[in-house]
Amino acid sequence: MPQLRHIKISLASLPPVFSIPFPDSDKHFVLENLETLLMVQDLGMTKHVLEKMPNVKKMGIHYNTILWHVYDVHLQKLETLKIVFDSPTNSTFLRSITSAPRLKKITLERGRIGWEDMTIFGSLPNLEALKLHEFAFIGPVWVPIDGEFPKLKFLHIWETDLEHWRADKTHFPSLEHLILWKCSKLVEIPPCIGEIDTLEIIEIDYSSFSVMKSAKDILNDQQNQGNEGLQFIFRPTKARITPLKFGLWQDDSGVIHRPKRKLDMLRSPVQALQDSLLSESSAQAFRDSLSSESSAQAFRDSLSSECLAAQGYQGYWLSKQGASRAIQLVSSKMMMTLKRLVERLRRRGRD
Incomplete structure (x- = not known):
């Protein structure tokens, strides 16, 4: 047990022993070699829980509760974090569980946080990849703040009600790859995004005609300026897939599919x-x-x-x-x- 390095749980909670306090002299249940803990349900980041896995680098949490507690204890070596919410959360709770100092990659699903609280992620000094899926953030306007996202290289927004994204090249100075899927209400991609020196790829789908038009305008403008390195990728709109039992899945239209045998x-x-x-x-x-x-x-x-x-x-x-x-x-x-x-x-x- 002490040599365990990876744990993947299918939407289940950790055993109660993780939340029981032990004397400082009793270290027999500390998983010092544990690096990966995936899809654990309703994990409470308390001192008694985290002291038993101090070296975790990759974590996935599924919250289906509506009672949010604020935690002030953080994993010092955590680099990758995925959080899935079944119900809307609040910014105070989200900030308390995403303040690990070494975080580089974050995936957030269904949090329904207002865009004004994006500073929660923008203030992370080492964040390089951010994936926002299925209304992770909501609201018609996102105005980034200068000085945030200093190292962000990858930004993926999949399904949102965002309409106006008022950003320029100074807000994402290190961005290399931008993906916008199912942003059907978005009016346009900010024209200044194409002027980011490090930007290499922009991927969009066919969910918004105005976004497609703005993407082509950005591409033409950059080519006229001699920037041949920027690449645009247009993809069919990707349907949301809901996993079911026995290997089946259901798409947005309600059709149930099975894997080809x-x-x-x-x-x-x-x-x-x-x-x-x-x-x-x-x-x-x-x-x-x-x-x-x-x-x-x-x-x-x-x-x-x-x-x-x-x-x-x-x-x-x-x-x-x-x-x-x-x-x-x-x-x-x-x-x-x-x-x-x-x-x-x-x-x-x-x-």
């Missing part, structure tokens, strides 16, 4: 192999040759045994060690059958 590859082997294994010209000739009913019936009869084999291999597929072998066997049989049929039809055409 290897077994799906066996559901239409004839069409898949016909399109992938034959050249375009041969494939077209093959399809033309099957236009008559007799040729099509001959083709179906020739493939009947292989199709039955494919169905049999589906059961074999479910075995623990038969997955890759099933695909190899079925694919090789189908390929050989198709090649023989194509060659037979070619000879018949020449005769």
Whole structure:
């Protein structure tokens, strides 16, 4: 236990032993080697909790409470922090849990803090990456303050109701990568953002026409000034994905998806192999040759045994060690059958 370095919990709280005070002489439960603690629920950053993991560098916390306590004890070596809120929080609580002196990367989801409290993060001297997801901050206007974000290199804002972002190049002097997704109400990207000397990439989606237009204006302006290094990336709007049980997920429209399984590859082997294994010209000739009913019936009869084999291999597929072998066997049989049929039809055409 003392040698434990990484802990990942699926939305569960730490055992009560973490919050029990121990005498100074009793150090048997101090996890001095622990570096990663992810997705722990409702972590209270009290002295008794943090003294048991003094060297944590990466932490993820999920808060689903509505009772916010202010903490004045901080992890001195914490560098990466992710916080997910199920309900709106307040700026005092947020400041108390994000004041670790060495923080470099912060991800915040669903905090619903006003943009005027962005100084909570702007005052962190070593912050390099900031990700604000799903209304982490809310409000129509964000006016950055001079002197903040001195080392920020990466800024990602995903889903917000922000309308006016009144920033210039002095507010983010070290910014290299800017991402704006689902900012549908944003009027424009501040024109002066393109003048940041260190800026290399701006990524936006198609959620706001005015943002796309301002991005193209910034790009044209920078190219006219001889700045060929600035790159713009336009991406389709990314839907919010809500994880469900059994590997399923649900998108914004309510449609439930499941991951594609290897077994799906066996559901239409004839069409898949016909399109992938034959050249375009041969494939077209093959399809033309099957236009008559007799040729099509001959083709179906020739493939009947292989199709039955494919169905049999589906059961074999479910075995623990038969997955890759099933695909190899079925694919090789189908390929050989198709090649023989194509060659037979070619000879018949020449005769």
